[in-house]
Amino acid sequence: MALHDDIDFELEMALAANQDDDEEAFILRQIELINAMEGRNQPETINRNTNEHNRPLVDNGQRNTSTSRSLNAREKRLQENIEVTLAAQRKLFDESIRAIKSSKTSQAVKDKMRKSQLLDVLKQKFSSVNEEFLEAAISWFPPVACFLIANLVEIGMEQNLMASNESRLLTLFEYPTHSERGPRVETNCEMPEWMVEEWHKYIDIVKKDYATEVSQFECQVCFDTHHIANGVYCASLYEEQFINDFDGITRDDGHRVCADCLREMAKAASDDAAIAKGGVGLKCVDPDCSGVILYAHVSPYLHDEEVRSRLHKRLQQEAIVVLQGLESCKKCQYTMQIEIPKEELQTFQCPECQAEFCRTCKIDWKDHVNNSGQAKRCEDVMSPEDYKRIKLEEQLTNAVLRQCECGASFIKTEGCNKMTCRCGKKMCYLCRQKNIDYNHFGEGRCNLWENPALGDLNATENILQEARRDQALHNVIEKLQ
Numbered sequence: 014m015a016l017h018d019d020i021d022f023e024l025e026m027a028l029a030a031n032q033d034d035d036e037e038a039f040i041l042r043q044i045e046l047i048n049a050m051e052g053r054n055q056p057e058t059i060n061r062n063t064n065e066h067n068r069p070l071v072d073n074g075q076r077n078t079s080t081s082r083s084l085n086a087r088e089k090r091l092q093e094n095i096e097v098t099l100a101a102q103r104k105l106f107d108e109s110i111r112a113i114k115s116s117k118t119s120q121a122v123k124d125k126m127r128k129s130q131l132l133d134v135l136k137q138k139f140s141s142v143n144e145e146f147l148e149a150a151i152s153w154f155p156p157v158a159c160f161l162i163a164n165l166v167e168i169g170m171e172q173n174l175m176a177s178n179e180s181r182l183l184t185l186f187e188y189p190t191h192s193e194r195g196p197r198v199e200t201n202c203e204m205p206e207w208m209v210e211e212w213h214k215y216i217d218i219v220k221k222d223y224a225t226e227v228s229q230f231e232c233q234v235c236f237d238t239h240h241i242a243n244g245v246y247c248a249s250l251y252e253e254q255f256i257n258d259f260d261g262i263t264r265d266d267g268h269r270v271c272a273d274c275l276r277e278m279a280k281a282a283s284d285d286a287a288i289a290k291g292g293v294g295l296k297c298v299d300p301d302c303s304g305v306i307l308y309a310h311v312s313p314y315l316h317d318e319e320v321r322s323r324l325h326k327r328l329q330q331e332a333i334v335v336l337q338g339l340e341s342c343k344k345c346q347y348t349m350q351i352e353i354p355k356e357e358l359q360t361f362q363c364p365e366c367q368a369e370f371c372r373t374c375k376i377d378w379k380d381h382v383n384n385s386g387q388a389k390r391c392e393d394v395m396s397p398e399d400y401k402r403i404k405l406e407e408q409l410t411n412a413v414l415r416q417c418e419c420g421a422s423f424i425k426t427e428g429c430n431k432m433t434c435r436c437g438k439k440m441c442y443l444c445r446q447k448n449i450d451y452n453h454f455g456e457g458r459c460n461l462w463e464n465p466a467l468g469d470l471n472a473t474e475n476i477l478q479e480a481r482r483d484q485a486l487h488n489v490i491e492k493l494q
Contacts, residue, residue: 100224101226102223105218109218110177112158112218113158118181121152122151122155127207130208131151131156132151133202134208134212135147135150135160135163136197136202137201138160139163140196140197141167141192141195141197142191142192145188146190147163149188150163153184156211157215161219162185164215166191171186227241228241231269232271232274233268233299234274237271239272243271243272244270244271244272244275245270245311246268246269246306247268247297247304248304268302275311275314276314276316276317279295279314279320284323289306290437291331292332294311294328295308308324308325308328338350338352340372342361342366342368343368345363355373358372359371359372359373359388360378371391371394374400376394398489405489413472415432415442417438417440419434429462430462431449431453442465443460477490
């Protein structure tokens, strides 16, 4: 058998036996197998997003192109196998926790002899678990749950088990989980007939082929079936488990999207499609889900640099729009937050280019003070015509422009008058009331389908009518019309 065939066989055996490995050790062992295939001694880190090595692979200064492609294909397959393995381990843990938490204390073994028999079997099957811990488990859990608890402790997943917030488990883990003397000496213990069925229930959970079950997923956009490594899913930013170990791939409790649909979502979001609050990523495809697809998990799938750049900029804008008092330098566009009102602090002093100007009228500050250094009013610095022109333009703009609470401004071109901003907030386009629903519209209330153009036209005409009374604005009005 060739070396590569031997490695493939070892890899398959390692994948089949992965339940006894912790995740980090398992991954390192797989990388070592791939390294052995090419005669390398030290394991390398593989970038999960690009499948690239952290150092170039060379043989005598050159590498045959076909060999390189073959290696990349093998490493890609290995990476996919690792993703499936991690997902399968997560599925095993979830199924075990579900069975443990659904078990009843009333189903625990009560007979003294059977308790002793159960303890003997547990000690034999799970030699590294503390005997006192097993005795306590027997008092509160039925046999199947005892087997599952001992198995999770044996494979080093007790921390996850403790985080399940089940009162019996929290009390159980007051006992030491592992013996200070190390694993017990193997003993032969015949499983009594009454326990065989319970043992088979346990085996059905831990030996189930989770890898097959989780190796594929159905995209929530195109509904095609894809490999687990070819997509990401959403998760709650406020979920404790998300904070602990979320990686965008191996968990299976979110709405999963394939790579192709993810790229289309990113392209739409780079323009004006809805994005997650705070600019952390894309909104979940399920309108009723508050989950987020983080930008860190979207970015590796974006091959179009223009889309990546536009989306990155859009997310940055969304991230800072929630801040109050953001102002930008008129020369270099440096942006900073100024919490002091303009009435108390008139000047913008740019720390980047040292420009200094009025925060209200944007005129350079050197032209905004008199000979004694005292600040002038904006209307005194500007010509009367310019000052009135700016005020008129502001009024006309505000008459047709709507602004969301998040700071985004927009004008409706089509559709109904119940507006949903890209931040998710809703408002009525007619009366501009915020946080409304469809109950806002109806008889005696705002019309859902009324054309707002007539109302906007009347508002601008009233503003112009008032402005015509000022002789200084006649030339401005003529230019606007």
